[in-house]
Amino acid sequence: MTAPATVSTAPDTHRAVRIWLLCVAALVFCMVVVGGATRLTDSGLSITEWKPVTGSIPPLSAADWALEFDKYRASPQYQAINKGMSLGDFQFIYWWEWGHRFLGRLVGAAMLLPWIFFAARGFMSARLAAGTFGIGLLMALQGFVGWLMVASGLKPGMVYVAPLKLMFHLSLACLIFALLVWTALRLMPERRREPVPDIVRRGGIAVLCVLALQIALGALVAGNKAGMRFNDWPLMDGALIPPMAVLFDKATIGEAFIDSLALVQFNHRLVAYGLLALAVWHMLSARGTAYAKGATVLLGLVTAQAVIGVVTLVLVVPLWAGLLHQGFAVLVLGHALSHVFALTRAPRIEAVPAGRAVPAE
Structure with missing residues (x-):
């Protein structure tokens, strides 16, 4: 978009x-x-x-x-x-x-x-x-x-x-x-694009970067079959934050971040919340600009992906839900790329102190 x-x-x-x-x-x-x-x-x-x-x-x-x-x-x-x-x-x-x-x-x-x-x-x-x-x-x-x-x-x-x-x-x-x-x-x-405030440009790039991280963390969840455990939400086995002994149940901290079923799922959840919050902030910062629609669609897709992820978890990863969750992540990535492409190709509006006029492009 x-x-x-x-x-x-x-x-x-x-x-x-x-x-x-x-x-x-x-x-x-x-x-x-x-x-x-x-x-x-x-x-x-x-x-x-x-x-x-x-x-x-x-x-x-x-x-x-x-x-x-x-x-x-x-x-x-x-x-x-x-x-x-x-x-x-x-x-x-x-x-x-x-x-x-x-x-x-x-x-x-x-x-x-x-x-x-x-x-x-x-x-x-x-x-x-x-x-x-x-x-x-x-x-x-x-x-x-x-x-x-x-x-x-x-x-x-x-x-x-x-x-x-x-x-x-x-x-x-x-x-x-x-x-x-x-x-x-x-x-x-080539097309002439509307100027974009720097905060909107940076926000879109931030959403794209965190989305890429979230996809990578999702692969760790999949590789460990961590979605087969801790199938309640928003808690994990009845706790908002699982005990440290459960999260770090491997010999080293590095191993826990890669192989602990609890920690890889907990990290995936935390980054999902952060991604959703970032997408909301980006949508709000883009209001009144020519890029508001793209930011709103991006928020909608991120929200839908979060819902699909929760459904996949509580149903203990049936085949259809797991495939929908993985495939939809790539679709979200595709829109995020298109949105960020538009932001990075648009003329830039520099942030200026209050009271100073923004020079015309």
Whole structure:
């Protein structure tokens, strides 16, 4: 949502490239949602090997399925949690993980092949070509990070992926999504924007930064399955603040911030309250400006996400609620990016002492 502005009459020479980037961003959004389903169905460790090319072909015969099942039965997760599961149950979790990896390959192809076409036809400047190529490299890194995450859950004694690696994996996906959206916004036709007070600009940026932190903290909650505990709200097991012995139940403070079920959920709650308060303040500070609508929509989305989070918690994370919570977070991020883009491209109104006139732009 951008502020009212006068659109330039210059030709839109980047329309095709912009549509391409937004389509890839939509695929990344789908990737995040499918990744959430893979996590919530405990499917992420069902494929125990990383084969970037040949892994795109799923098992095609009974013998192939038996081989893949044998590999999974040798994993710590099977031995500790799923021992005795049927082949049909294994196929269910296998297809989720295979679909997630296949979608990752599709995202890579959707980024690379049009990039080659646009670069060869001169649709992009050297700077734009280099920037979009860099996003493509981040996608390749994301695939490797995804495998490192899976590999962490295949180590002896592990039954799930390491929460810190999951946080990095989701954060990198959101960074890629943000770069795609931001680059597409930069390719919009130039437009004259209304001046923005500095306090509104800074407030929008602050909301975006805290939102990014909240998404990362949510990944720690997901990685620890912390949403399965402390399912009352606004209290946690009947207490406004859980006892210190419960929050810091690990050997070190650093471990507690990463692996304590109570502390990672408590931090996620606290930052959610802070984000909501910040969004309210930003909306109030933007009143009377051309950016009030964008700030109001942002507050509405943040509020809706908070409600979805509470519902997800008290229902003990059913699949539909967990997916809605994760997917909606990316949608909130998308609007926040668009809003902040408008704020940072608008002429700036400097704060001045009372009694002094603000110079015209």
